[in-house]
Amino acid sequence: MAYQITDGCVNCWACEPLCPSQAIQAAKPHFIIDPSQCSECAGDFAEPQCASICPIEGAILDARGIPVNPPGSLTGIPPERWNATMAEIRAR
Amino acid sequence: MVQAVTTLKTERRKVESGPASGCASSGCGSRSDKLAHLPAAIRAKVNDHPCFSEDAHHHYARMHVAVAPACNIQCHYCNRKYDCSNESRPGVVSELLTPEQAVQKTLAVAAAIPQMSVLGIAGPGDPLANPERTLATFRALSEKAPDIKLCVSTNGLALPELVDEICQHNIDHVTITINCVDPEIGAKIYPWIFWNNRRIKGVKAARILIEQQQKGLAMLAERGVLVKVNSVLIPGVNDEHLKEVSRVVKAKGAFLHNVMPLIAEAEHGTFYGLMGQRGPTHDELQSLQEACSGDMAMMRHCRQCRADAVGMLGEDRGAEFSIEKIEQMDIDYAAAMERRATVHAEIEAKRQAQREASRQATQTSGSEVFVALDALTRRRPAAPSTEPNLVSAAASETTPLATQTATPIVAARTASSRTKAPTGTTSHPLRIAVASSGSGVINQHFGHAREFLVYEADAQDVRFIGTRRVQAYCTGDETCGEADSALAGTLRALEGCVAVLCSKIGIEPWDALEAAGIAPNGEHAMEPIETAVAAVYTELTASGALERAEPMRALSA
Numbered sequence: 149m150a151y152q153i154t155d156g157c158v159n160c161w162a163c164e165p166l167c168p169s170q171a172i173q174a175a176k177p178h179f180i181i182d183p184s185q186c187s188e189c190a191g192d193f194a195e196p197q198c199a200s201i202c203p204i205e206g207a208i209l210d211a212r213g214i215p216v217n218p219p220g221s222l223t224g225i226p227p228e229r230w231n232a233t234m235a236e237i238r239a240r
Numbered sequence: 241m242v243q244a245v246t247t248l249k250t251e252r253r254k255v256e257s258g259p260a261s262g263c264a265s266s267g268c269g270s271r272s273d274k275l276a277h278l279p280a281a282i283r284a285k286v287n288d289h290p291c292f293s294e295d296a297h298h299h300y301a302r303m304h305v306a307v308a309p310a311c312n313i314q315c316h317y318c319n320r321k322y323d324c325s326n327e328s329r330p331g332v333v334s335e336l337l338t339p340e341q342a343v344q345k346t347l348a349v350a351a352a353i354p355q356m357s358v359l360g361i362a363g364p365g366d367p368l369a370n371p372e373r374t375l376a377t378f379r380a381l382s383e384k385a386p387d388i389k390l391c392v393s394t395n396g397l398a399l400p401e402l403v404d405e406i407c408q409h410n411i412d413h414v415t416i417t418i419n420c421v422d423p424e425i426g427a428k429i430y431p432w433i434f435w436n437n438r439r440i441k442g443v444k445a446a447r448i449l450i451e452q453q454q455k456g457l458a459m460l461a462e463r464g465v466l467v468k469v470n471s472v473l474i475p476g477v478n479d480e481h482l483k484e485v486s487r488v489v490k491a492k493g494a495f496l497h498n499v500m501p502l503i504a505e506a507e508h509g510t511f512y513g514l515m516g517q518r519g520p521t522h523d524e525l526q527s528l529q530e531a532c533s534g535d536m537a538m539m540r541h542c543r544q545c546r547a548d549a550v551g552m553l554g555e556d557r558g559a560e561f562s563i564e565k566i567e568q569m570d571i572d573y574a575a576a577m578e579r580r581a582t583v584h585a586e587i588e589a590k591r592q593a594q595r596e597a598s599r600q601a602t603q604t605s606g607s608e609v610f611v612a613l614d615a616l617t618r619r620r621p622a623a624p625s626t627e628p629n630l631v632s633a634a635a636s637e638t639t640p641l642a643t644q645t646a647t648p649i650v651a652a653r654t655a656s657s658r659t660k661a662p663t664g665t666t667s668h669p670l671r672i673a674v675a676s677s678g679s680g681v682i683n684q685h686f687g688h689a690r691e692f693l694v695y696e697a698d699a700q701d702v703r704f705i706g707t708r709r710v711q712a713y714c715t716g717d718e719t720c721g722e723a724d725s726a727l728a729g730t731l732r733a734l735e736g737c738v739a740v741l742c743s744k745i746g747i748e749p750w751d752a753l754e755a756a757g758i759a760p761n762g763e764h765a766m767e768p769i770e771t772a773v774a775a776v777y778t779e780l781t782a783s784g785a786l787e788r789a790e791p792m793r794a795l796s797a
Binding site: 160194233236 | 309316320321336365369431507510511515
């Protein structure tokens with residue numbers, strides 16, 4: 149079982165030093181989690197560290213492929229608000 | 241070494257001239273008298289720091305290196321996905337650097353821009369959430385460029401645990417962003433923090449952040465580190481509260497408070513931008529700064545620069561120093577450091593000459609009524625009372641010229657200006673905008689200005705109140721097609737000003753300014769800013785323009 153990083157990642161390095169298994173590596177175009185190393189922090193922390201500091205919604209998926217931090221959960225911006233505003237900006 | 245001596249001398253002169261002859265507002269900091277009470281050693285520290293001294297920012301350059309991408313909190317005015325070469329605001333960068341690259345870039349910039357005095361680390365995340373990268377950069381630079389001041393900016397969460405390391409690295413300027421001291425208000429600004437291996441949200445998160453900030457501030461102050469507090473003014477969220485913040489941080493030992501306007505646009509993708517939270521107007525910002533200034537020194541010349549900004553405060557030359565370009569540069573570092581020392585000594589000589597000139601102007605202007613610079617003495621006759629030792633020591637050590645000869649003349653002139661000043665004697669202040677590309681003089685073409693410095697003048701005082709950013713309306717090339725809209729933007733930015741001083745100005749903008757009730761003025765080119773502003777205030781007052789300007793100001797307010 150392992151977490152994974154999506155292309156939403158902004159390469160901010162916040163997660164890398166926190167990983168108790170050294171499973172996270174800087175890579176291009178974005179950081180990656182080595183699935184053979186990732187323990188989901190079991191036995192080390194109550195909550196997976198990478199997903200607890202990651203500032204980007206949707207950038208980290210759990211073993212089921214579900215975003216640990218879904219849209220709106222970190223910024224407080226309602227997803228519908230985000231989508232509507234971005235559509236408006238694109239239409240300018 | 242040469243530079244250090246010059247700096248100390250200059251500081252000493254300030255002490256003696258301050259209370260005796262008065263000084264222009266930029267001479268002593270954000271408000272004329274606010275830094276005058278500080279010990280000479282502290283004023284020497286800020287003398288060439290463009291962010292800690294308003295006067296220094298006319299002369300010295302700074303740079304930020306973007307080595308710190310990680311952050312340990314989320315602020316509602318920040319979007320971590322953002323990196324854009326056209327945006328100028330905090331948290332935005334084009335290129336992330338390793339500590340090695342940052343050192344290389346700093347040395348390259350300090351060689352190419354010898355006015356550079358300060359290297360800061362400000363992001364794009366929180367420098368102290370990246371302690372290895374941040375401290376490695378400082379460590380290398382304190383060895384390779386010992387003449388460059390080091391400075392760091394933080395949200396404060398990790399500050400207490402790193403205070404001692406900060407001190408070890410010879411960092412004597414720290415900026416903490418403190419937007420609140422009340423966790424209920426904090427919860428409206430910070431959605432979460434990462435603390436003790438957990439993401440914490442809401443009021444609890446804000447309480448921890450506030451505690452850490454206050455603790456870190458007190459620890460730094462105890463160790464003699466100069467602390468500037470930045471606060472983002474968010475209308476309806478923390479505007480009234482910032483007055484309390486100012487009182488609290490002053491009591492804890494902060495040196496300077498910088499209240500900055502919220503920047504929030506939907507396209508920035510921030511919570512505030514998307515939720516329609518507006519930023520403050522110029523007037524709201526100014527009145528809050530006024531309200532806080534009773535408690536402590538306020539910084540008003542902040543340009544809210546990027547985490548990879550390079551150059552003088554009003555400019556950003558970052559694009560000239562990309563990693564790719566730096567790698568092709570051939571630099572003699574030792575020669576560059578010598579050149580910096582020479583250039584800094586020249587700057588100090590020039591600043592001293594400017595101060596002398598403005599003092600002379602107030603003494604020899606004949607029958608002309610002179611306001612402002614000399615009149616400052618009226619306001620603060622008892623200024624030295626808090627620092628008796630400092631003043632007497634300085635006076636006994638240095639040339640008696642300024643103190644002894646200036647005092648009686650200035651006193652006489654003060655009396656005459658009070659009696660002779662026309663209707664403006666009890667006047668309300670006038671705002672006058674200035675185009676300057678640096679050195680503290682009026683030396684920029686109106687159409688080339690990317691920002692205007694706004695001063696407020698009344699019968700007692702000339703003081704700097706802030707900057708107004710504009711699009712340069714003339715770049716001398718094909719972009720001139722957009723000149724009309726840029727000029728309209730400039731007119732909006734200058735709203736509330738009665739005059740604009742520049743080195744030169746074209747006929748078209750001249751007419752447009754006049755039509756908008758703003759007097760264009762190119763007659764004071766190359767003069768020191770505050771002397772010129774005082775002179776223009778006098779001219780406007782004497783000519784009755786003040787009365788004419790009155791209804792216009794009322795309308796625009």
